[in-house]
Amino acid sequence: MTTVYYPTVADLLERLGDIPPERVRLVPAPGHATGEDVLRVLELEDRLCELVDGVLVEKPMGWYESTVAAALIFFLKLYLRDRDLGVLSGPDGPARILPDRIRIPDVAFYLWHRFPDRKRPRERIPALVPDLAVEILSESNSPAEMDEKVEEYFRAGVSLVWLIDPASASARVFNSPADGRDAEGVLDGGRVLPGFRLGLAELFANAGPRP
DSSP: OOOOOOSSHHHHHHHTTSOOGGGBOOSSOTTOOOHHHHHHHHHHHOOOEEEETTEEEEOOOOHHHHHHHHHHHHHHHHHHTTOOOEEEEOTTOOEEEETTEEEOOSEEEEEGGGSGGGOOOOSSSOOOOOSEEEEEOOTTOOHHHHHHHHHHHHHHTOOEEEEEETTTTEEEEESSTTOEEEOTTEEEOTTTSTTOEEEHHHHHHHHOOOO
16 A cells, blocks of 8 residues: 655645534554554544544544434434344444545445355444445544545445535435535435435434534
């Protein structure tokens, strides 16, 4: 894997989507981190980090955002109860979606075709691409960062991306990086989850009032 160098901190932050500097880990030095470092930080500090071009980037997830993720998982589980389509993961399920990218969607769904003989991976960070990736926005997520994530997901082979914004009780749905649209009050599973429809009002009511 090619090491990426950043001449200045400003260059590094711009590359990461102008995120707050407190989310960027400086050990190991930017450009030199690996998947083992992702696991080390998790084990020693109980902090979730994603890996971007050899840089550890802390994954923001507030308490309310986690309740939204839990509510969404509840509704997806209800849908999947009678449909054996694949595997659902939650907010602490990292996956290496590209050789130089480890991402942790807040919710992800993997169709069975991702698992030869339906055997689930034993690795703690499997090389695995979701069919649906869901990101629940936190205050420190910048528009540029989310644009980069959406592009990465589709470059890796994701079919559907939902960006859910608890602050505005809204969502955007992507079928490609260039095809992002307002959810208009309803999350639709499209070809990944045929027939799944969830009103955002119901989702946020299940998550409870935002503090």
